[in-house]
Amino acid sequence: MPIKFFIDQGHNPSGNVNAGAVGNGLYEGDITYQTGVWLANLLNNDPRFEARLSRPSPTTVLGTSNTTSLDARVQAANLWPANYFISIHCNASENTALNGSEIYIYQYYTQANWLAQRIMMQMTKFAGTKDNGIFAAPTLYVLRKTAMPALLIELGYLTNWNDAQKLYYNSYPFALGIYMGILDYFGFLPQ
Template sequence: MANIQNTKVYIDPGHGTPWPGASGNGLIERDVVLKIANACNTQLKAYGATTKMSRTTASALVTSSLAEDLNARVNGSNSFGANVFVSIHNNSATSTSANGVETLVHPEASSHNKALAAKVNQIVASRTGMNQRSTPVVDRDNLRVLYRDNKAWAILVEVGFLSNTADAGKLNTDAKCTTAGKAIAEGIKNYVDSLPLM
């Protein structure tokens, strides 16, 4: 993996029926993240990356068990041989003032993994007009898709808070979701292309 043309990216729109995720300001996470992921997929393919989507419909991968659904996402990425795994989500909070973009990684993730997360977070915030959270890259050890058995550089991007009116307003059309998805792809490309030849 020395440039985006040699990179396999597994794109994981979070949630899916029967687990729709966050909601707010007329938006449902399940639907918003699928739009973002589709745009990310299209843009990465245009860059020359090899991609695979975990889901392409409103339904989760495994609808009978959330644990098995999450396992299926990691297993799918590993079977694909992904170099990069990007799970796409929206945030929500009790306080409607909470806002901004943050990207989660496993605490034991490599320095490359964390640098990738920082680059994606910065570009998503810039292109969407959302804030970066005070801690843009957050260590989380309790998220299944970020466990160390995920062999790719795994990141989970929280693209704004649906509970926040301003953030939701930056995701409430197909065009705005496309902007967010292209930004994730741009961040991945920019980081991968910055690496020395391997």
């Protein structure tokens, strides 16, 4: 039986409620959509896994407010039910020098924590971003309300020129790094 991953492409398309961050002409919902599609394709082409997307098309809009948008994602994962939940995001800051990748989990010393460590190691290797660390954030809705180990991955900063170039021109290495981290977590990478 395949291991089921719910891939949540954080936020909605630009121009809609809960559209996410903007920086260097990039919209978070657009970057997360494409990265999620690549990750789901990698997982679905591996018979050990099955993946579903929160936004199956680029025009999919979830919810009518931030709260209902987040709830729709969590409910879809819980009802499936998924074995793991990965929410993909992009960061932004007024300080344009800030850069790098971060992963948020509900609690340290859990399966989500171990998975996050493997994903961070592989994602920063493939995408070339800085490892900013893994942080417990129990107040985040998608980490608090999911019934399975859950991660919220901040790929990079849209407001940082170098991160934005990586995210705009080729976000595939981020998806590949997440996939390789999943393989590493399950012991599927050749030693």
